Amino acid sequence: MAAATTGFITLPDNVRLAYSQSGPPTGPNIVFIPGWIQTAAQFHKQVSHFQTRFRVTTYDHRGHGDSDKPAFGYRVPRLAADLDALLNQLDLRAVTLVGHSMGASVIWAHRDLFPRTRIAKVVFVDQARTLVSQPTWSDEQKLQAGGSFSADALYETVALLTGPGGDEVRKQFARRFYSEGVDEEEFEWAARQSAKAPNEVAAKMMLGHAMHDWGDVFPRFDVPVLVISAKGSLLPVESGEWIVGQVGKNARQVVFEKEEGGSHFMFFENPEKFNRILEEFLDE
Template identity: 30%
Template sequence: MPTITTTDDVKLHFTESGSPDGRPVVLIAGFKAAATSWVYQRKALAGAGYRVIAFDRRGHGESETPDAGHTMQRHGADVHDLLEGLDLHDAVLVGGSMGGNAIWSMTSQFGTARVGAIVIVDQTPKMLNTDDWPYGFYDYDASTSESMFATGVPDTGRATARSKGVVRIGRLVRAMDVRRTGLSISFTPGELALLDDHARQDWRAAVAAVDVPVLFVAGRESEFWPSDHAPAAAALNPLASSVIIEKDGHAANIEQPAKFNAALLEFLAASAR
């Protein structure tokens, strides 16, 4: 089982596939999701000649769960440790949900020297709704900021299982490997601490600062925020663009993998140096 060890001595598990000499694409999953959730992307990327690396963030999948480091700052440092540990250059970082904001944490701390492009999958750079940013988590504002994520991720009542249909739900079950691992609906203290820290961040300045191409992907039927977060985030940086996938939810890469993969591969080709 391949691992890298972080600067605070935590072992992070990762998998590799595709061409060892191809451009590296690093897949970073979201909250409570493992590297296996990229099942629909790994084959497509490998088939296109990329070196595909999917890793489990600390406290996720097969990586270690330490007592400390359950912050977005540390998760960003972990991404940097992976890039350095594998000596990756011109890497494409693809982050789903919270994994996307771990990328902004990394670039804000360490820059983009090893990064060639960034893809953010259905993640707003600012969770808190304010007058200048109405694209945050539904109903999360100053009046609910202390209670919204106190016990986990609240149900927004949007994009129900029935509305998704059997095919999309089946893809989610497979990608999350629910039959083998189950999917805990409880939250550890470390997970709650990470979720709270994630919800309080504002990464708009980090988005504006990066000097590499960025693609923001949104699911039109995202459970968590308006899909307009993607074009709004892209407007922060002249190197950024966005795409909204119809009949797609928060897990945009899972529910509509063919459409997502087409957008991803087109962006990767355009961003090649």
């Protein structure tokens, strides 16, 4: 097996994205896309598993991890353009995109904006079509949409992130996305990874992510879709069911129980089950 390759691609706006590739160069391509203020390193339990058979690519969004941290571009469509540049510059073909949380939204924006000739399959990991509920929605509509914020609550959180004590706000906010039984050392390591994104970036990216409603994108997916949800997540399982229904026959959902590390970060807390499910999907 070839050694892991790390480097940077340079985007058209001169921002550099850090990326890593491992596994056989001729293996089937997987690209893991991290979520809000997450880093590529947080997929290390997937990389170590899949690199035996697959060509695995991970990368850090602008403002995150080891990528450049410009003062601009913190909107999901911009991140989708960054993803498209990565696919083209690395010449990745027949790719399976695996997007966690905001990373799934990046896939949705990419489907909305760019040709999909390089994409073979997609995986959406615990992300709802929007994060902000509309006040006129019924309880059922809120479950299906998955929105966990009101608009006021979103702006309050953004203000806290950039105010005094923003670091602690981020850490306590993050803890809500892990199960009660998460290993404390692993949580602290993940928190240090997230801290690579400055508070200003975290705030801008939350606003640039949460307000979108991607509901009209799903019927246009014509490749196999796997939706992974978790009963211990803040996002309702029903929001994943709704996405599957919108995609249609090409889609299916897998649900992690709360007792089996079924948090927002189920791929981190229960990598054995996550990797098995993903590998089965890849081999279909």
